Amino acid sequence: MNGDIFAQVNLPRVYRRRKWVNNIILGLTGLTVILAGIPLVWIVIYVILKGWRVINLDFFIHLPTAMGATGGGVTNAIQGSIVMVIVAAIIAIPLALLIAFYLLYYPQTRLGVAIRFSTDLLSGVPSIVIGIFGYALFVLPFKHFSALAGGLVLAMIMLPVVVRSSEEMLKLVPKELREGSLALGAPEWKTSLSVILVAAMEGVVTGIMLGLARAIGETAPLLFTALGNEHYDVFGYIKQGIATNQSLWEIFHKILAEPTDALPLTLWKYAQQPYPERVEQSWGVALVLMLLVLLLNIGARTWLAWKRRQTHG
């Protein structure tokens, strides 16, 4: 006799109605979750199916062929993305960590609040506006689109992501560690870098990976800073530089101060061209980009969860 309690007691209709409303609405929320998953599954499966067909070794190591011709690859975009993301990482990561430490030590001061607030604002500024800003600051004065300008705007995109996640992670480090280190006579900077940062390392790395994922997928800020360049080829520049006896500086200049392509930029351009070969290739670019972004994301989160479980038993 332990069946449905409502059936036994013969409750007034209003109770039954409340129970039904509850079940129906809660069921509906489950349905919305399934609906929300549909676009993701649709995109992932379709990009894999369509992208897989055009991906081969040539796709990674060859420059694009002339428009309308078959074959060729997108090595220019892959190399450009790597160069710009490295530039962004070199600039954004140390800066973000310093800011995160500032927020850790001075959380409630007036400047601390202002910094946290402007970090939030920076993450909310539309990427296209950051692109215009980058154009005004790094392109207009030099009259030259460049990988450096692209890297700098990507650093601006990365910065707030890494600051906020690092701050959260640094905050989790127990106070006693810092106090212990200071009590042993270590200066504050040594304590920060070799005790607190090391203790929070896995979380900080996760934040950095999320920042990289964000930066590598951004298109809008690159439109007016990196512009795009179907002949961008770092290895080509180095080979040519060695052959013509250029100095290291000249080669670097060539790599960083030329207009540059990037994966999302190439995807955007190829997707809208009337040549079917290029549209096909854009699916390949989408696949590479999506795998990079999703793997960075999933990797970062899974790694953090795994490390956490390891340390907390």
Add this chain to the structure above:
Amino acid sequence: MSNTQSLFQQKNDLRHRLGRFTNHGDRFWVAALFGSSLLILILVLMIGWEVWALSAPSRHAFGWAFISPWAKAAWNPALDRFNAWPAIYGSLVTSAIALVLAVPFSIAVAIFLAELAPPLLRTPLNYMVEMLAAVPSVIYGLWGIYLFLPKVVHPIGAALQNTLGVIPGLSTFFGGPIPASGISKLAAALILTIMVTPTIAAVTRDVLLAIPRSQREASLALGATQWETIWKVLLPMGLSGILGAVILGFGRAIGETMAVTMVIGNTSGGGYSVLKPGYTMASIIANEFAEAVSDLHSSALIEIALVLFVVTIILNAISRWLVMRVQRKTMGR
């Protein structure tokens, strides 16, 4: 012997004094922390300053008429006359539709994630929300052009055009026909719906999770069903946080560039109808800035960036304030 000892002492003394002067390096450390933190503040101010300064020619030429819906001038690079209203309208209408659709939807998703999901499902579902937010905007655009528009947007648009489009008052907004490719403001709005859902859902979920358990227990103990607890206790408690989430989503939607640029068609000929192509503020910049025909043209585009910047700054500020308020309220002080 005494000679070497004094030398040693001297050296040590210098090191000691230097160490004391720099506070064993901490002076530099604090200076570095302070400097880099100031940098981010300066960066935000500089973005505002640059777009303000570079839009000066356009601001002087058009004044407030630039953003006025009633100005006679349209967006016309050939004549060097610029009025941003078509783009502002495009941004507002696409974001508004996206929010109307995404808000109930993402609150439902958040309720499921925070209140109902069994522990086994919680992690994968949270991953799913993060992934939806992480997929780059261009990939949404590519998927939009070749799959979402012809398969989903076009049928919906055709249905709207045959139902709402024939009602006299509404035909301005739902007048057809929708292009066969599906490229329209509706397409942009629907893609934005998908793109802002994870943002709103994630923040709402966090707001709900921040509400103490005792509130739920009290309500359930009084005999309320789970839904009544959510509807009458949790949602009102988290209201300002949820509002913050919605405004954050609005900021995202209005600033979203690439996916919208790829599906909205980029013409000013579509008028008010959502079934026709159009512009948004972000898409007009992405589409025209590289090929601006005159200095005034690029200045006008930068003025649109200024409008976008101001709007998103205000929206973000309000949303952070609201979310902070609900956190302070629920965490206790």
